[in-house]
Amino acid sequence: MQTTLNTIVLQVEGLHVNYGAFQAVSNVSFDVRAGEIFGLLGPNGAGKTSTLSAVEGLLQPQSGHITVAGYNVKENPLLARANLGVQLQATNFQPELTVAEILQLYAGIHGVPLTKEKLQNILVSIKLEDAAKKRFGQLSGGQQQRVSLIIAMIHNPQLLLLDEPTTGLDPQSRRQLWERMENLRSNNHGILLTTHSMEEAEAVCDRIAIIDHGKIIAIDTPQVLIDKHRNDPEVISVSRKGKITLEDVFIGLTGRTVRS
């Protein structure tokens, strides 16, 4: 499938995920297009990770329809995953392996030939040319995120899932990651991003969906969401600086209660 701008690279329709009697995701539908950064925002336990896990094929939803690059996740899981790059929230790699060995492993399991020259180019591209023989655990948080992102991209997937990728990063590393995401977007990759940072969502996302109690309660561009809800009493009541921000809209829509 050749991707052009506006090609749908991820389609989620009527997704339901239950854990026993608990309904984690209820009738969630959205799509992500090529050349788009789509943010999935929600408080803790809102259903973001369950939605991502269903897209990744790590859990079987009760019902719903998910396609990645046109491949149904349930019927063609391998083809769907071959078009999917994932940076997991709890991503970790074998701490005994070096950066070069981890890159070789993930290139191998994605069927990507990795010559020494190509490996070196990858390391140069993430400014880790001197770290090839360093073990993953010896890298800084920012360096680990760069490795993790390049591994998610190693097979040039059409869709990237980034689960809270900037958590724990310093402002410089975070800005650098935003630039990398924007480069990927300009190369026509579709990105599904989850984050707790409204600043990040506002800065990089083309569209966002706010999910709460397993349901999508708002979906649009950040600016349209702000404009649409700027006069809501709940939003005005949580505004701190006199100017309505995406964070105000988010808290106004999902409530002030701290979720566990």
Added chain:
Amino acid sequence: MTTTTIPTTKAVLSSLLRADFTTQWRNRKSVILILLIPVIILISWQGLVNKLGGPFVLSNCITIGLNAIGLMGYSNATARDRDKGIFQRLRVAPLTAWPIMASRLTVQLAMILLLTTAVFVAGYYVDHISLSPAGYAVGFAMAFVGGAVYLGLGQAIVGLIKNAETVNAVTRLVYFVFIMVGMFAELGALGDKVGNAVKWSPYGTVKHILSAGMQPATWNQHSSMALFVTIGYALVFSVLGIKWFRWSSK
């Protein structure tokens, strides 16, 4: 027009095997510990070889090593990797689940091969125990069958317990109980009742098939029954372990 590439099973397995063998190599301290205890027993039991017999001593040492591989090595590594999300990271790649486990089990089979070879070599040079070629061959085969019991038991414990630290504590306890009760009962120190119970336990049957396998001429009906029970243990533990196993600890 771009096409979607699914990696071949050979490419996937070779990448996983290289990573898993490298990981095992970098953990060579734990490998040395697994090999050290049987070798120490071989050295300290030098004076008992004539009384107990070479195959008895060798089978005892291999059984202890197999316990360590299945209970301490495999289960703890699996629990740690599950806890760190390493399995989930692999599972989002375009591969089925079986090569991930097949690669890890291959590393454990190599460990069983290494352990058995080390015990045979140390037994030959330290205790001057030599077996017939058939004895060595059947000994290796029985080590793999016996190893499957403890790998299955390790898998069942990892399946039953999600927390990696609890897995570590439980496997140490089970290892200690198996070794102490098994060894002392075999030496007749715990009485007939416990001795008979241990004879048909995972420790006793594995030790018996190893010992009988090393001297094929002595293989009898009891040995066949012990082999049958050993295979049963391996199947039951493995089936339960696979059934209970979850890829994520969350």
